[in-house]
Amino acid sequence: MIIVFKKGVTEIEQFLMYFKNLSLDIFQTELDNQIIIKLVGNTFMVDDNFLASFKDIEKVIRLDKTYDLVKYKGEYLNIKIKDISIGNDSKFCLIAGPCAIDSYDSLLETTTNMNRVDVIRGGAFKPRKSPYSFQGLGLEGIKILNQVGKKTNHLVISEIINESDLKYFEENVDIIQVGARNMDNYQLLKVLGKSSKPILLKRGLSASIEEWLLAAEYIVKNGNKNVILCERGIRTFETSTRNTLDLSAVSLIKKLSNLPIVVDPSHATGRYDLVEQMTLAAIAAGADGIVLEVSQDVEGLKSDGSQTISCKRYNNLLTKIKKVCEAVERDF
Amino acid sequence: MIIVFKKGVTEIEQFLMYFKNLSLDIFQTELDNQIIIKLVGNTFMVDDNFLASFKDIEKVIRLDKTYDLVKYKGEYLNIKIKDISIGNDSKFCLIAGPCAIDSYDSLLETTTNMNRVDVIRGGAFKPRKSPYSFQGLGLEGIKILNQVGKKTNHLVISEIINESDLKYFEENVDIIQVGARNMDNYQLLKVLGKSSKPILLKRGLSASIEEWLLAAEYIVKNGNKNVILCERGIRTFETSTRNTLDLSAVSLIKKLSNLPIVVDPSHATGRYDLVEQMTLAAIAAGADGIVLEVSQDVEGLKSDGSQTISCKRYNNLLTKIKKVCEAVERDF
Amino acid sequence: MIIVFKKGVTEIEQFLMYFKNLSLDIFQTELDNQIIIKLVGNTFMVDDNFLASFKDIEKVIRLDKTYDLVKYKGEYLNIKIKDISIGNDSKFCLIAGPCAIDSYDSLLETTTNMNRVDVIRGGAFKPRKSPYSFQGLGLEGIKILNQVGKKTNHLVISEIINESDLKYFEENVDIIQVGARNMDNYQLLKVLGKSSKPILLKRGLSASIEEWLLAAEYIVKNGNKNVILCERGIRTFETSTRNTLDLSAVSLIKKLSNLPIVVDPSHATGRYDLVEQMTLAAIAAGADGIVLEVSQDVEGLKSDGSQTISCKRYNNLLTKIKKVCEAVERDF
């Protein structure tokens, strides 16, 4: 980290003391009447904005990262949950299921109609922008998910929105999901840092990659190192897809972080007819798994689920996933 | 609300039943083999996305709003808190104070050095993107804020990030703030809907105006009608200001909603040297008040507070605020 | 196209006449005192915004597209240029070369060091945001490109920025490129519509998919049906990549348009270390080809070209491209 003081500033003792307290090594020089210092060590402890707000400082230049625990240091984290492992060196992971859980029977049917699935997903608490929209079955939904998981011998995942539900989630699901809208609910992240369950952390709608990794750092710093990142599209000016799936983020995360990363093309695009190619593209981009909305229902008269694919489509997709995995030398 | 069915679809009984259950009036016709229905009544109960996902439906066209309780119906809400009133027909409201509360003495000094202020603001729980940044004094900060408010006979406001702190907030502050990062924490909004304290609801970084009003609707629907909106900039591609202050949103909100709206130029721009003109522009745009970061400290050697203005600047600004208020016939 | 008139409006003769003049079929009905008409035929001739600005009209709802000539109607366009064909049913197309042309020798060296390339790219007119930056060799660069193309028997492509250069371009290059910054320079598009050379049309930095297709429609409508679209990233809030590569746009374009589409991951990401995976992801997303910055130079001491890859990396990438093409059943 390099700090350039304003021209003519000579008294920098206060700053040096602050950096010493953070146990940083300090190198100092002067150029054209500007003091320049370089800080080496745990610079992620330094708050750039705080420093930049001092009137004696002209520029704060970060040479290293603002996060540490989730930083890539030569080895990737592979998270083991029962028989499954998720991460860069694990098999490509398939997380699939309906948007919202509506009944035991339909969830069971969807699950048994998928030729392969590693983790069953299903929403019980749905963060909905309108208070008049269906908000999910709640704890009853979590219970159904648990039962179907046990019955079919699958891991299960669902989204938590209230820290007071944590105990119930820990007893009933294998992975706890943090939705995009809660990615910067730091209070929730801290509480989940105390949990023993792996956390799937969706990227916020307008979160930069750095902010997303710092959100993961919150969880890890509080004690839970098992975080799975999930890219699900960012908000841009383009409206022909619901959000803009940022697949370069996937490749970039692999260079920045040791954490597993999966991709959710269903929510990102909001269009079932783009899900297939975006799944294959995600594999090519280096994703460790996929999160898909799949439902038996959508084949019926009732709905063609604007972002949900049918079990039949899903099973056809599996064949293609396998081929692309082979092409990029990814275990499937 | 108009719903256009796909060409050739003839069986729409299920849909009609659904709309009847919502007590909507239904008008029906057919054009070129496409059934078209118009729904009249509480269409905000209808979930557009849910409908649009049905394969028999081609288009869902909303003629009215997705929110109801916060909709402008000819009269603006003026929220009375002790001696103060906030709203379209009230005096322009001044909410000011330091970014974070650091001590009783400095908060008192800042407060007493401001020539006029209606509500003292100060952060005790700071949602910070890095877990290594200072997170505020917590409940201790709220207590200090309460004491300074009592001592100087001012209303006080601070941000809540954890629903379990609600009781303490209700005992110690006059207005509870929901930060931009919690605007779509619907769980928190529901809980605040049960509170008797007015809520200042900041706009989320990537929240559309409709989503913001629906967030307010969550609070009002749960029982608390006293919501104050706060525009604080949205996230765009432009990086020379921290966010992009959206002043057209202020004018537009006045046409859409009965709620008071205030503007926070400090957080929006992140630059103290733009705060003054953005405050005056906010008045001209129709804002009901302003939220400013003001601190005595910034005049010292320590910092010039990249987004905080000094008490001296603040007091000079008051004179200009008064003039622009007069020009646009706003009570001050 | 459906047009909903305001409640109570009864005189719509003027509008009907306007639509009749456009040779549209008109269906008319009324619901709850609102006249609703449906237009069938060449509705792309209708200007939605113009209509929506009339005070008697409440809503204009488009059921079909605003473009026609570039619309997908069951068959994809495959553009033949000498021995090469570009399009959905053609071999995956490799467009590669240095960012800017600097000399005959270095361009020749780069070209001969690539194991396979279909079209050599190289900038001679560089639209640079600063007037102080190197703006390219100009016509001299185009000449070098032509010579290297002839010498090595390759097609060549370069960007035009000035319509008065068109004749020279037509004599010297095989494909004329319109850069992102000129995508909505409609004057230039119209002129290129008169050319016999295929046009590679980059997506504008903030162009919606619809606007991009309408830009292509400008060219085709003026007489030149051979347009190749090129996705090269859009401008978003994320700054860790230069732009955000929108690969869902590629899949979506395949559903909307008959035009070939290629992807430029070099400009989109601005990082050579993401280019490889984004190339593979583009293939999986359905792209018909790739545009890559490749240069012999970057292996030297001089530069590692933040977005340019070396010929060596490029050749390694070719092997992977081949594998992913096979996996998604794309000719290579």
Add this chain to the structure above:
Amino acid sequence: MIIVFKKGVTEIEQFLMYFKNLSLDIFQTELDNQIIIKLVGNTFMVDDNFLASFKDIEKVIRLDKTYDLVKYKGEYLNIKIKDISIGNDSKFCLIAGPCAIDSYDSLLETTTNMNRVDVIRGGAFKPRKSPYSFQGLGLEGIKILNQVGKKTNHLVISEIINESDLKYFEENVDIIQVGARNMDNYQLLKVLGKSSKPILLKRGLSASIEEWLLAAEYIVKNGNKNVILCERGIRTFETSTRNTLDLSAVSLIKKLSNLPIVVDPSHATGRYDLVEQMTLAAIAAGADGIVLEVSQDVEGLKSDGSQTISCKRYNNLLTKIKKVCEAVERDF
């Protein structure tokens, strides 16, 4: 400007020579095995991206601006055109007229119905995203504009889209407008740099403030110092207004540049009912003038012009403009 070389890099002669050729003063030091140099002088000549692409360089930190000729150096430019002066120290400038010129009579009627206007605006060449939309009257429109200007003794402005029309524009209009979609058409900017007519340069839809000022720098560097900036909204995720009017950009430009800046709330918001307050807000933000779509027509049966205000509304607005100008001590 500060350049930090990678750790261990010792041979920097090539770079030093490059900087010497640009006549920059060079200061050099070393910190923890990293060479650091500071460049003083005309650093706007340095291409940051070019430098940053060298593998021996770790960071390029700009302490000053990338533009020079349009930089604020203590004095604002006031552009005199006949009786009018536009700039920070001039009277608030009123530029108003219809979106597109349709006839001599209607333009004359609109003009004579406005109580005060300094420059008549009207489009003759309309850059339209659809090739099927009305593209304006062309040169005939320019002629009408010129005639009405002469008849009513007003300055006139219109948008140029084709450099070959320059001579005709120079003969017929007083100010030449560059539209948002041509802001980064550098070829056009260079040509306009040779003109003797003042240029009104609209901000591009996704142009950063720096890119906008660099576009102005293109014009000035080519010989025409009379550039007027025009903020007209940027493209963001928010769709309830057409674009997002960035009024903080106005205040910021006043700190960065000596150029006059005006605001176009009509195009920015796309809603006539927001135009009034956004005009007043623009004054408070420090704008030097306003560009408004005004038309006599909109009072008739034909249209309520989604973004155009009537002459009557305009005249009422004038009274308010005057008051706000007085409040912020701006001549009117």
